[in-house]
Amino acid sequence: MTKNLAYAALLLAAASSCFGQIRPVPPEELLKPLGANWPTYNGDYSGRRFSSLKAVNTQTVKNLSLAWSIKMTPGMPQAGGFGRGRGPAGPPVPLMVGGEGPGDINAGGGTIKASILAVAGILYVTMPDNAWAVYSRDGRELWHYFWKTRGGTHIGNRGMAIWKDRLYMETPDNYLVCLEAKTGKELWHKTIADLDQGYFSTPAPIVVGNHVLVGTGNDIDSPGFLLSFHAETGELEWKHYTVPMKKGDPGLDTWASLDAARHGGAQTWIPGAYDPETKLYIIGTGNPTPAYMTGKRGEGDNLFTCSLVAINVDTGKMAWYFQTSPHDTHDYDSAQTPVLVDGVIDGKPRKLVVTAARNGYFFTLDRVTGERLVTTKYGQYTNWAKGLNKFGGPEHDPMKDPTVGGAIVSPTSDGTVNWQPPAFSPDTGLFYVPEGNGFSLFYLTDVDPRGSMGLGGKEEVPLGTAGNYLSAIDYKTGKVVWRHKWYGNGGSGGLLTTAGGLLFAGDGMGNFVAHDARNGKPLWHTRIGNISSAPSTYLLDGHQYVIAATGDTLWAFVLN
């Protein structure tokens, strides 16, 4: 190569970088610790949401300033035509349209609740039925993909997965859609579940090797499952049910009948964490159905609802489980992001998985075997259980089920925490989680001994909170080390922590706040509205950006 040619190649590379040429993401990249990019739901497989970036740190964060913001407009353009203008001087943005619906169903859901992928100058962001590529330098749209829905619950979409030059998104009407990252052009879509059975799909798919791991949701007594699709072809590789589906299946003895088990729920609606050493994908499962009463479920634990389950990604077989809410009666899904921690327990190095469950309890387990090591109650007023069962899970107190006269229970059915991802910093050794200590009155309104269905048969009257906090838990002991009081319903969207010693969270009063990760002290804030998805961070041109979403708007911050 001549010197001139090399120079030209360099120029070309610089130019393509400037114009945000798509760089493929080989699946091996997801094995690396979280740094310049944010290439999967939690940034990396560990679920820690701990970025090694530290240009923005406890000293410099005071200079964090707005770089850009963009309001995303979901759906078809108001007027016809291909594409539409963006901003005062923006060129038309290519709009790709897919989907099998009629195109006139406006099912709502225009809020960013997604983890935003950041790869080499491009952000990938979603709302239900909508995906965008956005330049991470200035917030301009590169393309917009719109899926014409057949219907389904449009409560949220948790974002996309990336594999090489492809993106994967789930839709509320239960399709897995594969897009070309460069253009937003659809390559294929595959069916996840039957819409007529009440399924709706919100999770971000997780790519492991060539597997695309896909979960789903359902409120009407259908069985939960996890699917693996081949990333290239979209071929279904395996389907793992999270409740017993036939005679001889493990856990069937914890249900009154096979029919009850097959309608038992345990949906897989929040992505899990992946341990490359054991090839186990560890994911939390949802509530049993009917949710608020025993009905015909029987008095047993109703496995594998409200559990952490570890599934081999090559075979789809379950290696171990641990149930965090045995025989749940308050819709306390265990659909919280489990976090992998390499830590020390009793002086011994251990490979751990930790979770702060929606039911107010915190757990530390061995992630190789599922052995339980720590159980504590972190919800200050959590009162639905009476001690622990023989496995170390909370023992459900039937007196605190929804009752005819009303039961006063904490937390509410929304839980001490819900889907919002927590964070863990190996620098502080602390696990961070939003802690809401609301109370509700739970009335049983449908006393039919056959039980109600889905989330029916009860009335819940929220009474207000006895305190909302940003809480830091020591994974070794399960004890809350500090609590930072929130005046609002803080932590909405989830958390981010960094090697800069920072912990980012919304405070529920319209502020986006950077806290000192050691003690929770607020160091910086900006009042941009309530945070709707977990903040994240990336490096571009040597500058660290921090991004957050509020409803339909995306905000990027950089040091001045």
Next chain:
Amino acid sequence: MYWRLAIPISLACLTAAFAQPPQTATPRPTGGFVPGQKRAAEDPAQVDRGKSIYGISCRACHGADLRGGDIGGPNLLRSQLSLSDQKGEKIVPVIQGSLQAGGMPAIPMSPEDAHAVAAYVRSVLGTIGGQGRPPSAMEPPSILVGNAADGKVFFQSKCTGCHSVDGDLKGIATRIPDPRVLQNSWVAGMLRTGRGPAPQTPRNTVTAVVTLTDGQKVEGKLVRIDDFTVTVAKADGTQQTIRRDGDVPKVEVKDPLAAHRELYPVYTDKNMHDVTAYLVTVK
């Protein structure tokens, strides 16, 4: 499952943010467990025919409301097979005996009648409510399960510091005749009659006194507070927002309902039921 309507309730915005489900005992609106989806319309004559046949041949096992019967037939409202049926292609073979190994006998009826039963089943499935609520439900039983005498004792020991059945609570059971609304309201410390914000009264208005570094006091109704600012509506009708930096300046919040919330972890459910049983006698 899922994070539904987030109900942000903080000490500061408690009075404005209370929302609650309807208090009436009427059934919830049905239809739409798959939002946005339009199920194919059924032929009313075929549905009528199917309903009659269902009553004769299916009801004993599957129940009059399809929710499962006394002699073991499963709930058809949540049957994945029924839910997926479009035009009898899944339900009719089962009626004709395809699931005998699973315990479902073949039911003698003509193919036309089997299709009519399928149409009837689909028509009922179309009335399932949001989040899987069954179309029909019994009237909720009375919530009055407590002991009024015990409730009176509890009331006199815990409540009479602020309340009196001859004073502020005089005729409370006449003013709030529905026992469930009465219970919700006395526990929360404010009237809880329906969705939306509770009416603001002097009893539930949160106030604040901010003592500035020069000793000047700013006081009034608390508009909002977070770690960084506090806003107070003053008596002259203006609002003042004051910057906060940790404990400076000093902010004292007075929340008349704090005492109620502090009791939430203290009540047993029996205490609560007993007090309600007592208060319904205060006509």
